[in-house]
Amino acid sequence: LDTVLQRKAKNPISGMLLVSDASDSTRRAHMDLVLARAEAAKVPIHSFGWGRSHDPASLWLMSNHTSGTYTFVKDWYDLRPCLAGCIGGMMSIGLTSMKIHMKILDGGRFRIRKVSGGPDAVVSSDGRDVDVDVGELRYGEKKEMLVELELDHWGGNGRSQHALMDGGLGRHANATDQFVARMGLDALTIGDASPNLVDGMMDRMIDEVPVFEVDGSYFDPAVAKHVSRLAHPILLTVTILPPPASSRPASPNTEKPSDPVIVRRRMELLASDMITRALVLFSRKNYEQALKIMSETRRILNTVLQTIGSNLNGLNAPTSRSRKELLTLSAIRALQAVLQDIQILTDAMDDNPELFAHDHRNLGAQQGMILRYQKSWSGRTAIEKLFWTTDSSIDLVQRSNDWVSIRD
DSSP: OHHHHTOSSOOSSOOEEEEEOOOSOOOHHHHHHHHHHHHHHTOOEEEEEESTTOOOHHHHHHHHHTTOOEEEEOSGGGHHHHHHHHHHHHHTEEEEEEEEEEEESOTTTEEEEEEESSSOEEEOTTSSEEEEEEEEEETTOOOOOEEEEEEOTTTTOHHHHHHOBSTTSSOBOOHHHHHHHHHTGGGGSOOTTSOOTTTTTGGGSOEEEEEEEEEEEEEETTTTEEEOSOSSOEEEEEEEOOOOSOOSOOOGGGSOOOOHHHHHHHHHHHHHHHHHHHHHHHHTTOHHHHHHHHHHHHHHHHHHHHHHHTTSSOTTOOSOOOHHHHHHHHHHHHHHHHHHHHHHHHHHHHHOHHHHHHHTHHHHHHHHHHHHHOOOSOOSSHHHHHTOOOHHHHHHHHHHHHHHHHHO
């Protein structure tokens, strides 16, 4: 850190790799000083905890504080491919200092409630603006965040709009009706005795409502150029379909299933949070409650997996599938990978808690961070393989295997 802080010129892409097998805990006062200096250096620290007896607490803090990663290396022969994967990931960085800004366009109808997944997001008090500091983006990498919106049917002015009805027929006024009433044109309508020739016409039309706009800024290290605004900001709209002809309510069996991509991401974040909570309880020697959390998480994942799988007619059908079916299959494979590692952690915690503290506790911490930040440097486990998508990382690990064979 001293060398980094004393630099007169900074590389456009930089990072620090820290390999530690220390088993002694760092004092709190000393750790606060290290974190402050690491933040001042503005360099991501990718830590590698080697061996079963190392203390991961300080490594977790440094990695989280500097937007780095933590990787648990159980055996010596796994250290080389993990380091090669991390270096390859640094070689794949395409953008740095990426910041995303979301702005609600229809502030009277929508509000952003929460943004989950990935980096921390700052939501304004009125719920109309959100700033997300993404940081680095790599080729082949994806970042998925869930944006939860609140819908206000009355647009914050419930009484006035509730009183505005279409001819007293009990139907809420649409945008055209509101414009007519505002301009005083409703007095020029045909008499009550005459039929309304356009009654219900607007309700049968398909409308698109703008929800929010996504803009961003970033630094391109290849050309050393700062971009403060996207050339074409992304606009998210919601399509409002006309009501069905039948007035009878739809049965529960005919409801549209949730989007498989959103369900998958929700389950990934749920698994990450539950693993972290279980590890905290385990460190406090509350083994029974930690095991209960892991077992309940496994049950939820099994239930969701069965629900998603029931929407497909034959997983191994050779016929061509639609885009939604392909996304559903991808979600099923991802949930199966998460469930596989959850099962390993649950069985190890149930068999021998003392052995779990040496063999699987650090692995659980690593898997929780991977599920949250969608970033991995190796394909040793099912979850790591799921998010090991960076181009140069995979290539450099393969080359490192060739180097070993040449040396031998």
